Amino acid sequence: MSDARKPSPSGAAPYDALLLLSFGGPEAPEDVVPFLENVTRGRGIPKERLKEVGKHYFMFGGVSPINEQNRELLAALRKDFAEHGLDLPVYWGNRNWAPYLVDTLRELAADGHRRIAVLATSAYAGYSGCRQYRENLADALAVLAEEGRPALTVDKLRHFYNHPGFVEPMIDATVTALAELPEAVRPGARLAFTTHSIPDAMAETSGAPDDPARGTPGGAYVAQHLEVARLIAAAVAERTGVADRPWELVFQSRSGAPHIPWLEPDICDHLEAQHADGAPAVVMVPIGFVSDHMEVKYDLDTEAVAKAAELNLPVARAATVGADPRFTAAVRELVLERAATERGESVTRCALGALGPSHDVCAVACCPNPRAPRPAAAER
Ligand SMILES: CC1=C(CCC(=O)O)c2cc3nc(cc4[nH]c(cc5[nH]c(cc1n2)c(C)c5CCC(=O)O)c(CCC(=O)O)c4C)C(CCC(=O)O)=C3C
Numbered sequence: 001m002s003d004a005r006k007p008s009p010s011g012a013a014p015y016d017a018l019l020l021l022s023f024g025g026p027e028a029p030e031d032v033v034p035f036l037e038n039v040t041r042g043r044g045i046p047k048e049r050l051k052e053v054g055k056h057y058f059m060f061g062g063v064s065p066i067n068e069q070n071r072e073l074l075a076a077l078r079k080d081f082a083e084h085g086l087d088l089p090v091y092w093g094n095r096n097w098a099p100y101l102v103d104t105l106r107e108l109a110a111d112g113h114r115r116i117a118v119l120a121t122s123a124y125a126g127y128s129g130c131r132q133y134r135e136n137l138a139d140a141l142a143v144l145a146e147e148g149r150p151a152l153t154v155d156k157l158r159h160f161y162n163h164p165g166f167v168e169p170m171i172d173a174t175v176t177a178l179a180e181l182p183e184a185v186r187p188g189a190r191l192a193f194t195t196h197s198i199p200d201a202m203a204e205t206s207g208a209p210d211d212p213a214r215g216t217p218g219g220a221y222v223a224q225h226l227e228v229a230r231l232i233a234a235a236v237a238e239r240t241g242v243a244d245r246p247w248e249l250v251f252q253s254r255s256g257a258p259h260i261p262w263l264e265p266d267i268c269d270h271l272e273a274q275h276a277d278g279a280p281a282v283v284m285v286p287i288g289f290v291s292d293h294m295e296v297k298y299d300l301d302t303e304a305v306a307k308a309a310e311l312n313l314p315v316a317r318a319a320t321v322g323a324d325p326r327f328t329a330a331v332r333e334l335v336l337e338r339a340a341t342e343r344g345e346s347v348t349r350c351a352l353g354a355l356g357p358s359h360d361v362c363a364v365a366c367c368p369n370p371r372a373p374r375p376a377a378a379e380r
């Protein structure tokens with residue numbers, strides 16, 4: 001156990017552990033309904049939509065790939081840390097399914113850890129991808145306090161959307177996906193960068209209060225995705241020698257009531273429009289997700305691929321980052337960077353593009369809860 005006041009030789013002080021915090025998903029048919037209830041409690045998702053989403057999970061035997069992918073990431077992080085002399089235990093907890101966040105925090109406390117760095121498996125700003133994770137941390141910490149357990153401090157690592165360890169594997173993946181297309185359509189193939197649709201209102205308020213994109217259509221959520229899309233498109237242009245390949249940011253997995261505006265266009269509508277516009281092929285690049293979980297396996301690989309087949313439009317899908325060694329190295333760098341910052345040392349904060357590295361600590365007014373304000377951890 002490390003002493004929080006004494007810089008550890010590994011450079012992780014003041015941190016005692018890293019918590020990998022993810023969404024969670026069902027692992028058996030009988031998990032599906034309770035999982036969906038956990039996710040949608042108090043969120044006004046239409047019953048019809050829930051039935052539909054349940055079907056997606058049942059199509060895959062009631063098993064979401066997300067937990068297995070997190071187990072792989074966990075193993076890869078432990079290996080990376082060990083290989084680089086970073087003596088920091090890595091734990092894993094989920095917001096919506098076992099291993100539940102609250103159980104992992106109990107375990108961290110029981111193991112004697114007190115100050116925890118948190119990596120959320122969500123790269124961008126926004127209520128769903130940031131504050132909601134921090135609200136769930138606050139809820140779980142409150143349970144521990146009620147149980148009279150030792151107090152933990154949790155520090156969420158900054159958004160990593162523009163970190164080279166996140167972007168570079170996606171550049172390779174896009175080039176690889178292009179190569180999967182028939183040669184004749186490759187040079188004219190267009191790129192569709194996809195991410196989770198969210199309500200327009202949630203997008204607009206996403207980001208820090210002083211973020212220049214905040215309050216503009218799409219807010220920081222869209223601005224950050226556009227930045228990643230631009231970075232990938234530019235690198236792919238260089239790698240393939242096709243300078244003017246059209247690309248667009250599009251959305252998927254919409255779940256709200258039809259009368260509430262969510263970010264558009266939807267990937268399937270986009271494929272139709274591209275087909276009508278004479279596009280010879282489309283590569284779908286799921287920049288909004290860190291692994292090939294259900295949103296990728298169903299909404300892209302099943303639904304969008306079926307739409308493309310109906311249109312006779314060749315498509316390929318780029319892999320997500322998953323446990324790529326460049327990503328695990330980025331996580332290590334983010335931990336070390338934040339640890340040094342917390343010790344008052346100056347650090348280099350790696351980021352590609354023009355937006356710069358994201359803030360370490362979210363403001364109380366960051367990415368507000370669209371329903372009602374609730375306590376959230378890791379903010380000031
Ligand atoms: C921005 C964003 C991310 C990316 C950031 C991140 O990764 O966190 C994300 C990830 C994920 N979303 C997931 C699953 C679901 N999301 C839902 C519903 C919603 N998502 C939203 C947003 C996001 N979601 C929103 C605004 C809603 C509406 C309800 C609400 O306001 O909360 C629903 C309800 C049913 C439905 O889809 O309608 C489910 C089942 C899974 C697990 C997949 C698996 O099992 O493999 C993952 C990784």
Ligand SMILES: [Fe+2]
Nearest residue numbers: 128196253295
């Ligand atoms: Fe979601």
